[in-house]
Amino acid sequence: MKLKIFWCTTSVILIVVFFLGIYGRQIEVGTNMAVEGLDNEMTHILYYAALAPSSHNAQMWKTDVYPEEGRLVISVDEARALPAVDPEKREAFISMGAYARSCILAFEAYGYNASYHINENGHAVTFNYSKNGMSMDEGLINLMKRRHTDKRVYNQNPIPEFFQEGLNGISGLTYYTHGSVEFDDIKQYTIAAAAAQRDDQSIRDELAEWLRFSNSEVVEKKDGLSAEQLGITGMKKSLYYLFMSREKAGGDSFAQQGYDMTVSQINGCAGLVAISAEDKPKAYVEAGMHLMEVWLYAVRNNIEVQPMSCGVESWKHRHSLQQVLSLSAPPQLVLRVGYVDGVYGENIPVRRDLRDYVTVK
Structure with missing residues (x-):
């Protein structure tokens, strides 16, 4: 009898693990490219x-x-x-x-x-x-x-000098090595801003609206942040989708986890790239164009990238940081860069x- 119960229990566990594994696989989101009037x-x-x-x-x-x-x-x-x-x-x-x-x-x-x-x-x-x-x-x-975007913690292996020199050819970019005074200044602003956003319910609720909580929701909406885009894959993805909800995502526990992750991420990288531009829409657009240039330059060299710009999302903070860093224009974007101990990420x-x-x- 005990043996029978054991085998039944084991079978149930194996079945659950199997289906969790299936549910945790990365799904294909089929973008419909058809537009009438375009070839x-x-x-x-x-x-x-x-x-x-x-x-x-x-x-x-x-x-x-x-x-x-x-x-x-x-x-x-x-x-x-x-x-x-x-x-x-x-x-x-x-x-x-x-x-x-x-x-x-x-x-x-x-x-x-x-x-x-x-x-x-x-x-x-x-x-x-x-x-x-x-x-x-x-x-x-x-x-x-x-x-x-790769949200894993990176190692601190130095970024090659040729890459840093190449950034000089992109307008408004400045590189700060991990451990430099400027790096630590940006880190302090980032962590302080992350704490403020953790405690701001409107920001928490807005993020929750753009999170996706099932494969079917990802396929239906075709936007927002899926589990994979948060860096959650495999069995962890299955459990995330099973137990997380929009209400929970707006709660204290999830917000604290996000803050803790930000602290780990800003500490876990080789350096930071700041993209500076004037505070006006045209300059913001140009900063976005420079963002793509540096990002693809990083991809070409198998360097991971994650935007970490919460420290410059308020006018007050980015202009204060501009003074601290002695920049000619306020930083509009901060990118965490480095290498991972494992396989290079994928889109x-x-x-x-x-x-x-x-x-x-």
Whole structure:
């Protein structure tokens, strides 16, 4: 009898483990690229452009395409902005800039000449494009596909000097090595800001709205932060989806875990990259474009990246930090960079269907 109970219990445990393992596998989110009025090549260009980063993976951009004119205009979708954590829409414009830079790269990869103009108020970026006859650059596409955020703790192996020197060619970038006085200054601002956000219920609730709590919700919404994008995979992902909820994500325990993780992350890296720009929408867009440049440069060299910009999300903090760091303009973004003790990370392409934000004129 005892043996029978043992085997029954073992079987149940094995079945549960099996299904948890199945549920914890990474899912494929099929982005529908079809847009009436656009050919297959253009929809692929727009899809790869949309692999650009955005705060909370909110993908806060709109795209109007004028195919007969060879013109494309992108702007911020204010309905997808983050009013609690980003009341100035600063990060929305930065995200739009990252998307704009991705558009240029995607056009280039598909053999197009593309020029752009940022409106003086920064609220729109206009592209003019035409085919140049060059063959497709698969390497550039693969580079864009490899770009990802890695939230693991990095080791402190130094970043090569050639990489640091290469950053000098990108406007507004400054690199700070782990342990330097400037690194510690940024760390203090980041940790203080993380504590303030931990205790701000409106910011907690806003984040909870952009978290996804099941595979089906990820597939349905095609935006926000899935378990994988939080760095939760395998069996841990299964348990996260089973026991976490939107209500719990807005609670004290989850907020404290997020704060503790931020402290571990800022301590666990080789250095920090600050991207500085003036406080106006056009400069925010340009900062987003520079973000893509440094990020792809890092991917090319198998260096992991994670934005850690909570310390500069308030006007007061970023201008104070500007003075502390003796920068010519306030830092708009802070990136944690370094190497991981393991396999280089991969992109989790959770992206909306093109027709949700692309309009053919």
